[in-house]
Amino acid sequence: MVFKRRDRRPLWKVIADFFWPKGGWARAFTYVKHRLHRLPDPPERIARGIFAGVFTTFTPFYGMHFIVAGTLALILRGNIPAALLGTFFGNPLTYVPIGVISLQTGHAILGRHTLAEDEISRSLGGKFLDAGEDLKNNVLAIFSDHEADWHGLHLFYDEVFLPYMVGGIVPGIVTALAAYYISLPVITAYQNRRKGVLRAKWAAIKEKKAQKENASIEADGRGKGD
Template sequence: MQRIPGTPHRLAIGFACGASFSMTPFIGLHGVGAIVLSWALGGSWVTALIGTAIGNPWTFPLIWIVIYQTGAILVPGVAVADLSMTAVTSELVALASAAANLALVWDIDLAIDDLARLRLLPTMTVGSIPYTIVVWIASYYAIRSSVSQYQKIRRMRIRTVRQNRLARLRGGDVNP
C-alpha cells in the first residue's frame, strides 16, 4: 500500500474510511460506502478498498456481536435478541425485499412494511457508530505514520542511488 501514489494524508484517509466502514453491519456495501466516504473526504479510493479487508469472514461474526450488544446498551428498551444465522438471514431477506419493492415495484408502502420488520440492523447500526469513529482515528494515524516513514526512506534511497550514478559518471567515489 505504501507504493500507491499519493500523500500520506490522502492514503490514510482512504484506508481509515475502508476500515471504519467495515465496522458497520452493511455487508455487501462496505466497498461502495468506503469509496463514497473516501471521495467525500478527499482520500484514495484504492486504499479505501484495501481498508475494507478489516471486515472479513473471520472478523464479521465478532464485529456483529459486539456492535449489536453496544447498540442494545445505547438504545433504550432494546432487549438483546437472538443473533442466530436464522435471525440474521431473516433480516437480510427483509432488507432485500424492501430494496426490491422500492427499485422494482416502486411500492413505498411495501418497502416500509419490510423495513418495519427489521430488529437487528437498526440496533447494530447505532452500536457501530463508536467503533467506526475509534477505528477511523486509529487507522488514520497508524497508516499516515507508516506511509510517511516509508516515503521518507524511499526518497533517501532514491537520492543516494542518483548521487552514486552521478559520481560514477564523474569518475569519483561512490557512497555505499
C-alpha cells in the same frame, strides 16, 4: 475473454477461498499492507482513506462498502484506493465480532434489551439475506401480479439495520481512529525510507555516469597526446 480464468473453480472452492484465501489471511493482510505503502499520495491522505475504509466496515451497508468507503474518503479528502483497501478490515474473521459489538451498542443506545452473542452471530447473516430476498421480491412485484409485502423489511430495519447503524458509529470511529494513528507514522517512515533509497540509487547512477564521462575524456586526451 482475456481476463477469464482458464481453470473454473467449483462452487465449494469459491466459498472456501472467501473464508480462507490462498496463502492464508496473513498473506492477504501482508499484500494489503504493501499496497497501502506503495500508494502515490501523502501519508495524511492515505491515512484518512484508511480511516474511511475501516469505519465503513462498521456500517450495515453490506455489498456497498466500496461505494460508501470511496464516498467517505472523497468527503474527508482521503485517498480513495486506500479507503477501498481499508474495507478489508471487514472479512469473514471480523464480521461476526463487528456485528455483535455494533448491534449490542445500538440496542443499548436505543434503550432496548441487548441480544445474546450466539443469537446475533447465528442470525445476523440470515437476516441480511432474508432482507435482500424480500427487497428483490417486492421490486419484482411492481412488474407482476404479486402483492408487495414490506412487513419483513420493516422488522429488519427496526431490529437489525437501525441498531447496527446507530451502534456502529462509536466503535467504528474508535477503531478507524486507531487505524489512522497507527498507519500514519508507519506510512510516513516507509515513504521516507523509500525516498532515501531512490535518492541513493539516483546518486549512484549520476556518479556512474560521471565516471564514464571522465573516463571518456581521459581516453580522448590520451589519444590526442599520442
